Amino acid sequence: MTFPDPVQYAIPLFIIAMVIEMIAIRRGARGAYDWRDTGTSLAMGLGNTLAGAALGGAVVALAFQLWDWRLFTLPLTWWSLALCFVLDDLAYYWFHRSAHRVRWFWASHVIHHSSQHYNLSTALRQTWTGFFSLSFLFRCPLFLLGFHPGLVFFCGGLNLIYQFFIHTESVGRLPRWVEAVMNTPSHHRVHHGTNPAYLDRNYAGVFIVWDRMFGTFVAEDAAEPARYGIVRNLASFNPLWVAVHEWVGIARDLMAARSLRAAWMAMAGPPGWKTGETSDVIRARALVMPPAGQPAE
Amino acid sequence: MVFILSALGVLLVMGLARVMGFAADPVLDEAQARRRAADALAGFRPQACALAGDGRAALVQGDDGAIALVRPLGDRWVVRRLDGAAVSAGDGALLIRPAEPMFPPTRLALGAAAADWARRLGAGA
Secondary structure (H helix, E strand, C coil): CCCCCHHHHHHHHHHHHHHHHHHHHHCCCCCCCCHHHHHHHHHHHHHHHHHHHHHHHHHHHHHHHHHHCCCCCCCCCHHHHHHHHHHHHHHHHHHHHHHHHCHHHHHHHHHHHCCCCCCHHHHCCCCCCCCCCCHHHHHHHHHHHCCCHHHHHHHHHHHHHHHHHCCCCCCCCCCHHHHHHECCHHHHHHHCECCCCCCCCCCCCCECHHHHHHCCCCCCCCCCCCCECCCCCCCCCCHHHHHHHHHHHHHHHHHHCCCHHHHHHHHHCCCCCCCCCCHHHHHHHHHHCCCCCCCCC | CHHHHHHHHHHHHHHHHHHCCCCCCCCCCHHHHHHHHHHHCCCCCEEEEEECCCCCCEEEEECCCCEEEEEEECCEEEEEECCCCEEEEECCEEEEECCCCCCCCEEEECHHHHHHHHHHCCCCC
């Protein structure tokens, strides 16, 4: 049984959608592009495709090995497709949450957040080092449960395509029931925000219900427009530096570590642990010491 | 084949963005520089500010004495607290090299204020 790679088929659609978004912005829709930023984002996307082609075989081999040890043999039918899509999205939530809270995973995921823009091209700013950071481990339970690896990767592709379309400022709020259940442009703008209230929130891929269930949901506040990017925004558009900067940071912190704990925290602690600028610290500091002109809560 | 088409797509979208005018090089005023620094640095309360003559960079000093550099990246801004930066002064300008890989040197033409800010940054004028 072979499954198509839906992302490959969607690439022309991605390009058309970006062109439409740029035209819409020029005609007054909310949003912004910068050709240099977009070039970097798309170069990262291209590199991600190359990295997948080079290293994806090992992940597929691991998936089939785990599937050989499966607990159940699930049929390939409509309900297993639907169930797989939902469970893959749940696995994505935990991958994504870990990717923001554990520096080893963040070193790979930070690439996606390294743009100060939030548009459809930002969606394609993807890591080159996902294999190295072991992000594929989060999907392993699905293979062990008995979902065919091809089905899991197919659902993962659909998930990625869905997420592409929520990377836009040009769409405001969707109908209430959609905002209640689905991840939307509004919810995901929060996720890309560096505002203290928005940091490390809304990890969902497709279904925002995971954030509501696990206590990580924050609604977009019209009075608090998201400031996109990362806590220490990069000062370079160089794709290679974008790809490796956090790994370089980990290496430097490891070399400077004077204890086993410091070395461990440099890799497995939350991003910003060494400088005391974790998202929790920044949020707490903003509550007691808001920017000038705003009252403390 | 898919890779080649994708690479062409990248160039097409980049070029289109450029042609459509998504290529701004904005300038700052002092209020914007202070706000950028306060937004980017948790707990930073901006006080004094020195704006480069071309409005393309600024130094902002916080109430704790720390100094932040605001410099452009495309049509956005990057802010850094200047800890351990190499600073040289001359001809009414400062050249600042933050102690960070891949952070470009930044030249600020500050005119008569250059010597004062060089002193604040611990560099000789």
